[in-house]
Amino acid sequence: MAITQGLLTYEAEGMEGGPYHSRKLHVPGESSGLTIGRGYDMKEKSEDKIRADLLAAGVAPEQAGILGQAAGLSGTEAKAFIDKQGLSDFEITMEAQEVLFKQTYDELSRDVQRICDKADCVAAYGEVDWEGLDDKIKDVLIDLRYRGDYTPASRKLIQALVAANDLDGYKQVLTTRENWPNVPQDRFNRRMAFLES
Structure with a gap:
């Protein structure tokens, strides 16, 4: 799958490799929620929507369920969630x-x-x-x-x-x-x- 629409946004929302590797969980700022990929921010999403979206992207059910619990979290709470759940090494595929x-x-x-x-x-x-x-x-x-x-x-x-x-x-x-x-x-x-x- 290649990005055919929104390439401007896709390229601006993350990078491959380096300290800001976008396929890992991150919290871009204090007002941001737990984010994965190119701007998939969980702050404004429901637990069910997060789980369904991640499953549709090919994330394993157990991991999708855990990540669904990040619904509504932002800033330091979202950062703490990564550590609390042992997700600092979690990474999605390029396709996901x-x-x-x-x-x-x-x-x-x-x-x-x-x-x-x-x-x-x-x-x-x-x-x-x-x-x-x-x-x-x-x-x-x-x-x-x-x-x-x-x-x-x-x-x-x-x-x-x-x-x-x-x-x-x-x-x-x-x-x-x-x-x-x-x-x-x-x-x-x-x-x-x-x-x-």
């Missing part, structure tokens, strides 16, 4: 990582579509033709949602441009650093390079 990413990416893509279709959003910014939307706009829009940057405040900057399918205007807003003070420099640079490629 890709399955989890695709599932999460598809869920967030549908969520972005839902937000774009909300009556208040359409009334304020215009209707979005999701199927006809420029792929670069779409990919970065989903990446914004993936990282938590697609908010009511950011929609004030970009949503009318999304509705107009205006890649040049969208690119200008996304590549202006002052518009994105809370976005890590690496993620900002990746988005800029993607839009300018």
